[in-house]
Amino acid sequence: MVVQAAEEILLKLSTPLYTVLILTEMALSHWHGKKAYTLKDTLSNVYLTSLNMGVDILIRAFYIGVLLYCYNWRLIPSWPSAFGYWLVLFVLEDLLFYLLHYVDHYCRLFWAIHVTHHSSEHFNLTTGFRSSVFQPLYRFVYFIPLAMLGFHPADIVLMFSATQIYGILVHTSYDIRLGILEWVLVTPSHHRVHHASNVAYLDKNMGMCLIIWDRIFGTFQAERTDISIRYGITSQPEDMGPVNMVLHEWRALWRDVRRAPNFRTAFLYLVKPPGWSHDGRTKTSKQLRNDEAMGRP
Structure with missing residues (x-):
């Protein structure tokens, strides 16, 4: 119930934000002749996120139960500082998402699940909703160490939902620069590289919020002015029907x-x-x- 209530608050806050930004990006895209949106692609993104949400709802009780079981065996009974608790949770969860994302790209079995997020030949804010349908079936496994370290499952789920908001917002072809923060935070430029099918850009920039993991583990690639980005995957299927x-x-x-x-x-x-x-x-x-x-x- 706590998880559901917290996520409802996030939904109420993020939905108007998404709506305004998507409509703005659509208008700017049309005005500048960028053709970043098509009706078919946008509907595909809505379809995939709906499937993902359905799978998540179906197994939520199970994975929260697993995390609660692990939490009962936690190594740290309590955290002395609320600020430290949330800061460490954010950093560690982002690191574990990086690991999950890395495996999704470098193991074919998991790539078969994740590929749907990359198969669009467009890149816009709705691409952030183009979810990997079956990822909820195994994503929670990566967060078990967090429960063992004393982070409550409700907080783990809440933090993931909150960081996903930022993860969605970097899906834009518009050049938004963050100055010195680009050494730490994922930017739209970083994530454009991630979604490109150009050889130089394949399997790069895996971070959700923090780009430091890519810099540390050798998967970072800056956007290059000499490369015209192609979005999608290297072998684009001709049939992009719902199945x-x-x-x-x-x-x-x-x-x-x-x-x-x-x-x-x-x-x-x-x-x-x-x-x-x-x-x-x-x-x-x-x-x-x-x-x-x-x-x-």
């Missing part, structure tokens, strides 16, 4: 698993990065970057 939009990468993964010469190779198709193949037929983002650096097609 294939969600399942196209699962079908591709299944085809690769079936053509594997043995069980070990089939397993590697599940856990290796997207693009990995046992015969070199397709390539990972790292291999593609190496080819580009060497001047190979």
Whole structure:
């Protein structure tokens, strides 16, 4: 009940903000001839976030129960400072989201879930709502360490919901600069790179709110003036209907698993990065970057 009440407050605060900003971006996009929005793409984003919310609602009691169980075995009985509690929760939860996001990009099984967030060839505020439909099924696992450290599950869920607001707002093609804060915070420029399908930009800038994790762990890439951004994924499916939009990468993964010469190779198709193949037929983002650096097609 506490989680629900807190999220209702966030919803009441964020909905008018989203509405005003989306309508403003739509108007500016039309005025500047950017064509950042299409009706089909916007409806697809609404459809995907609705599915994601449905999955989350269905399993919420389960994952909160798991977090509560872990919280009962917490290593830190109480935090001496409320400010320290919320600050550490914010930083650690953002770090764990970075880890989740990294795995989503570098493990094909989880990429099959996350790819829907990247399959739009447009980039605007509604892209932030283009959710990975099945991510709620496993996302909570990454937050178990927080419960073990003494953070209440209600606070964990609330913090994730709050940081998602910022995560949505950086989905814009408009150039909003933050000065020195860009060394610490994710900006629209950073996140444009993340959504690009250009080889130099693949699997970069994974942070939700803090860009420091990308700088620390080597996944940071600044936006380059010599690269014209292409949004979407490297192999864009022709069929972007409501079913294939969600399942196209699962079908591709299944085809690769079936053509594997043995069980070990089939397993590697599940856990290796997207693009990995046992015969070199397709390539990972790292291999593609190496080819580009060497001047190979």
